[in-house]
Amino acid sequence: MSEKKIVRHYDRPAGGWDALRSSAKHLFEQDIPVLGARTLLSANQPDGFDCPGCAWPDRDHTSTFEFCENGAKAVAAEATKHRATPELFAKYTVAELSRYSDHWLEDQGRLTHPMRWDAASDRYLPIGWDEAFALIAAHLNALDSPDRAIFYTSGRTSNEAAFLYQLFVREFGTNNFPDCSNMCHEPSGTAMTPQIGVGKGTVSLHDFELADAIFIFGQNPGTNHPRMLGELRKASKRGAAIVSFNPLRERGLERFADPQDKLEMLSGGSTRISSDYFQLKIGGDLAAIKGVIKHVLEADALAQREGRPRAIDTAFIAEHTAGFEAFAADAATENWTTIEAESGLTEAQIRRAGDIYLKAESVICCWGMGVTQHKHSVATIHMIVNLLLLRGNLGKPGAGACPVRGHSNVQGDRTMGIYEKPSPAFLDRLGAVFGFDPPREHGLDTIGAIEAMLDGRGKVFFAMGGNFATATPDTEATHRALRNCDLTVHVATKLNRSHLVHGREALILPCLGRTEIDVQETGPQAVTVEDSMSMVHLSAGINAPASSELLSEPAIVARLAEAALGSRSKTPWRWLVGDYGRIRDKIAEVFDDFRDFNRRVAVPGGFRLSNTAAQRQWSTPSGKAMFVAHAVPTDLPVHRARAAAGSPVFTLTTVRSHDQYNTTIYGLDDRYRGVFGERRVLFAHAEDIAALGMKAGDWVDLESLGDDGRRRRAARFMLVEYAIPRGCLAAYYPETNALVPLSSFADEARTPTSKSIPVVVLPHAQDAAPEAPRDIPVAVVR
Incomplete structure (x- = not known):
């Protein structure tokens, strides 16, 4: 640091x-x-x-x-060799721990013992595993409805643990499954499933070797998915066009030096990544993509008039799609003035991107959370898929849709049934295999879970990993919600903020990590995970466990299920956990895609799940891929805030620093953006800083202008000049989560709008305390 x-x-x-x-x-x-x-x-x-x-x-x-x-x-x-032992919790009260930064909490190391919060001393005290499971079971079985319990899931949970977890919760009687997908790529599945019949990406790594062009929207692979740069580097070297749309200039999208390339390392060389870089306004992706589509359709009309080959794939459109005529008519009526104003790009820039698309025979479109965390995110993803459909760029080599997900098994967890809106067919099969009647009523997503805890409907909160209190929007409301619970339980490897924002009773249950040896009845076990491109493979740890007291996630689920369900359950929980191959056999009974699971996953590299859209089979109501029309939005929260406010209103996007992954803070540096030793920074255009009557290095406060009429404040951020469009700001997550209203989420998908927050910038009020604690305890002034 x-x-x-x-x-x-x-x-x-x-x-x-x-x-x-x-x-x-x-x-x-x-x-x-x-x-x-x-x-x-x-x-x-x-x-x-x-x-x-x-x-x-x-x-x-x-x-x-x-x-x-x-x-x-x-x-x-x-x-790490660092350990968060019972001695740490004996030294500090929860109130004292709360005054430390997230980075300091993370740096205390691996949790070693199950711990229970003691109200009298405000300390976490050791508790035995059996006693911990009995306490949770007592709370669950005392509820007047299973729906008063909420079961959160992190994207690092293995397939085996996720499958057992969803089985236990459904045997208990609820579909309350908020998970990290609700906060990141939910719009991807929400948009793609009715449009092309699958909610996952359609490409493989091999397609990156064949693509003529790769379009990247709202993604920073240099920080969030560094291994992707290797594929982009290879594509660039063979001459593929790489077109990036991003409000910020991100170093990983500009140039990359591969640490495994000896010549590049010894010579100090590097490879250009983006052939074209378009700095659009925050939230301007839909307008920009619709402009590209408009250009393609205009080029097609001109080709028809001149008797040249069509610019669109008419054979593909006729055979495989529906809704083209209405979609094309809508695009024709969208005017360039609106497209330019809302995208922040000029017509010439957009037409340049359109020409690149027209020239390429095979195109991949990638996107990240810069697309998914907006009010209009589902519509934006529809537009990305529309663009691919125009020239048949789905279901052919070197082409397709590529939503780039974050956590290592967030996609696998959803595949295993971690979903608050399960399909009847899945529930039918699950019930038949395990001999029970699963609940049919849809459960709570993340926003709904917070609302339920706030109003008293949610009484027990159980988190399988993650850092819910820090990852979620509207920090003050989320913290109130968790503290309103009768019991909060967190399965974790390390101490984090959520353990300190607890209910009237609270438990921390330490688990094995992915790197550690997991020994069960039949010996060392391996788990499986599914990556962003639907490859399923084994994972077996090599390190000794951080503590002899640790249990694996599958073991925790099984023992909790036995304690809570007792003789009501026909499932042989302890037997299943004795050999994870038994869990995989049950997964194969429930999911056809996992037939012969144990044999197929034993092959080095594992196997790829089927993808109907990649095979040009459209599992939609019409049996076709759907063109979906959307007008460029001109009445978003930021538009309304600007119309009502008397002072300049900016659009703030939250980003990760280079020294963090999701809510985990590894250090205080953001090397690629040139920031060292500080996280409370606000990236802004130099002219915007000057227009505010301020200078780089000044400290400011932020207030958000939500549709609910409340002004939420985040205090003390240092202004940093950065290459970002005027009217746009960026700051780190989770420091600015407090500014996102709980009521502001994506249409249809309910993902928090953390990438498009209307804010005003104010001089820092000296009596306002920072929202985040320091690495050294300080007196907090309110």
Whole structure:
């Protein structure tokens, strides 16, 4: 961690020697330089473990670790020698721990014992596993309805744990399954499922070798999915066009030096990533994409008039799609003035992107949370898929849709049934295999869960991993919701903020990590995960457990199920956990795609799940892929805020620093953006800073202007000049989550609008305390 707060321009490429130095630094800080190197080289190997970082796939899952900096940080954090023992909790009350930063909490190391909060002393005290399960079971069985219990799931939970978890919860009697998908890529599935029949990406890594053009929307792979840069680098070197749409200039989308390329490393060279980089306004993706579509359709009309080959794939459209005529008519009526105003790009820039699309025979469209966390995110993804459909860029080599998901198994958890709106067919099969009648009523998503805890409907909150209190929007409301519960329980590997924002009773249950050896009745076990491209593969840890008291996630679920369900359940919970192959056999009975699961996953690299859209089979009501028309939105929360406010209103997007992954803060540096030793920064255009009568380095407060009429404040951010469009701001998540109203979420998908927050910028009020604690306890002034 940097000792001084420094802001300086970073002019070196992503990756390279700086990535190696950063990886080594994090290994050293966790006291595991030798073990860490061995652990890294065992990641993503047939007989090793899956990297606990992002969900980007590995090529054949058999190459050595790709020196992904974020992966190194994730492995170092989990394999650390630091321990959060009962002695730590004896030293500090919960109130005292709450005054430390998220980075400090993370740095205390691995949890070693199950702990129960004691109200009298305000401390977590050790508790035995049997006693802990009995306490949870007592609370669950005292509820007047199973729907008063809420069961959250993190995207790092394995397929086996997720499958058992959803089975237990449904046998208990509810579909209350908020999960991290509700806060990130829910719009992707919501948009794609009715449009093309699948809610997942349609491409494989092999398609990246064949694509003529790759369009990237709202994604920063250099920080969030560093291994993706390897594929983009190869595509760039062979001449593929890479077109990036992003409000911020991100180093990983500009240049990359591959740490495994000896010549590039020794020569100090690098590879250009984006052939074209369009800095559109925050939330301007739908307008920009519709402009590209308008250009393509105009080019097609001109080709028809001149007797040249059509610019669109008419044969594909006729055979495989529905709704084209209405969609094309809508695009024709959209005017360029609106498109330019709402995208922040000129007509010439958009037509340039359209020409690249027209020239390419095969196109992949990738997107991240810069697209999914907006009011109009579902409509934006519809528009991305519309663009692909125009020239038949689905279901052919080198082409397709690629939503790039975050957590390592967030896609697998959803596949296993972690979903608050399960299909009747899935419930029928689950009930038939396990001999019970699953609940049919849809459950609570993340927003609904917070609302239920706030109004008293939710009494028990159980989290299988994650950091719910920090990851969610409207921080003050979320904290009130959790504290309103009778019991909060968190299964975790390390201490985090959520453990300190607890109900009237609270438990922390420590579990094994992905890097650790998991021994059950029949010996060491492996779990499975599913990456962003639907590859399912094994993961087996190599390190000794951080504590003899740790249980695996499947074991925790099984023992809780036995305690809570007792003789009501016909499921042989303890027997299933004795050998995870038995769990996989049951998964195969429920899901046809997992037939012969154990044999297929034993092959190095595993197997790919079927994808009907990739085969041009459309599992939609019409049996066709659907063109879906949307007008460019001109009445979003930011439009309304600007119309009502007397002072300048900016659009704020939340971003990750380079020293964090989701809510996990590894350090206080953001190397690629040139920020060192500080997280409370606000990236702004130099002219906007001047127009505010301020200068870079000044400290400011932010207030959001929600449709609910409340002004939410986040205090004390340092202004940093950055290459970002005027009227747009960026700051780190989760420091600015407090500004996102609980009531502001994506249409249809209910994902928090964390990427488009209307805010005003005010001089810092000296008596306002920072929203986040320091690394050293300080007196908090309210």
